[in-house]
Amino acid sequence: MQPEDFIAAEAALLDAGRFDDWLALFTEDGHYWVPLLGAAQVDPYSHNSLAYEDRLLLQLRVDRMKNPRAHSQHPASHCQHVLQRSAIEREDEATGEITLRTPFIYVEARGDDQVLLAGTCRHRLVRTPDGWAIRQKRVDLLNAGRALPAIQLFI
């Protein structure tokens, strides 16, 4: 699979609510990161983030949503990623790791409410025997530091 197609397939899993399948795309040391400074943020340590989650925390998030007592999922949230074509930013010959940027619009709907977010995703992908895997999915929002309502699924 071309890496650009992998990115599109990844978003499609989220839009279909297949969170376990989505989580399986991450490497063991994989991270999902939504920096509070958006694209300007250097690292996840010197400044806070809306989310900076390893496999353990991502698993917690996915498992929680399976619980009928995840109250905030009554009614359930649904999401739609609208992606621009991904572009390869970097390719590391030595490790085979590639970085892609994908501008997006993200809509999360729940009941009568919709949250609209825009930004650029940056994926660091590594090649594994089973195909591509995500070492890091970084989501640079346009307005991460401003007041936001609850964002319950994965951008």
Place this chain on the structure above:
Amino acid sequence: MNNYRNRPDVIRALVQDDRVHRDVYLSEELFALEQEQFFANTWLYMGHASQVPNAGDFWSLDLAGRPVMMVRQPDGAVRVLYNRCAHKGSRLVTDECGNTGKFFRCPYHAWTYKLDGAPLAIPLKSGYEGTRLKECESGQGLTEIRHVHVYRDFVFARLSNEGPDFESYFGEVLHAIDNMVDRSPEGRLTVGGGVMRNIIHCNWKMYLENINDTVHPMSTHESATQAADALWQGRAPDAPKPMAMEQILPFGSGYDFFDKMGGRVFANGHSVLGVNFSIHSNYAQLPEYEEAMRAAHGAERAAEILQRSPQNSVFFPSLSVKGSPQAIRVIRPLAANRTLIEAWSFRAAGAPDLLFERAMNYNRLVFSPMSVVAHDDVHLFESMQQGLRAEGNEWVSLHRNFDPAELEQASMTTNGTNELLMRNQFRAWARFMTAGMETAA
């Protein structure tokens, strides 16, 4: 709609000894009166002095519907000015923060002001000769909020010219700020890591009450804590926990734990929850840091500071403090049914980076718009805002452990699940809502 203006008795009747009327959350008229009266009569948290470190630095915000800015002066003091040109009302600064240099200059007609708001220059000065400009407000420069108090770098303001002074308003609860600041061996905090901002479609009092609600985690946060427990199951009880687990697992504690943590109320709505212990008490110990604390404060005071980790200390009605992790929440009401919550983290000078990491990690885990813990809270606050519109019961129950004797005591310690901590907030609400209010003839 004019059910409450100049009717202090009607407002007071909304707060009974053991329950409150739904209008305190739903009524837009009451919210307008809160903006006008209540938030003017109480001391509100503005910000932290470290947000404006250098002369000319400003931080602008909306305080109870009024545009204000914290400004660092050439002499090092922090003043709070209304962000409104004396001429036609344009805001002087529209960025949230920055440095204005040696003076403010209105972008509209170039009126300028010193950093303390004093008028500096006006173009076409001769055109004002013989006019009344100098004698009226427009000639006096920027309006300063006169009642500002900086307590160990925490900046508070009272908008009204009448009311209790800072020390008598907050009293003993100020020790909660001391506890947080003294966790720095150098006695100094700085904000760091940015601010999380959440918009919640509920009345601000629901959020503030919940800060003292010890019986909701078991049911509200069941899905998050069960998922965390399941992931952690099978590990040895003393296995080192990742910070996220260390912070999230205690949310699953039972009623007994929260009851025994104890709480204390103070006059004017303030409280400390977790006077005995809290979900923050069992974070991993840091021997080198504790040594630095003993060197700075002496063994006795260092132990006193470090052993005290309340769940939340409420500086009614706008600030909630966690000494450990070093994080605060600021409640900024926007409308009867809309509230902005800010979560800030602090760096403690002379303390290891791990403490700062704990503060950021906690805010991210629990107070981010993406927090799996907060999602269920927010859902329930918004659900109450809707549910309260039902007919048949116009009251919200705050009966748990009500004892008429509590009405005679301004300050008392009680069990952690006593709803006294919320009743105490509403008693203060009724008082500051009606303070100085004229009764309609």
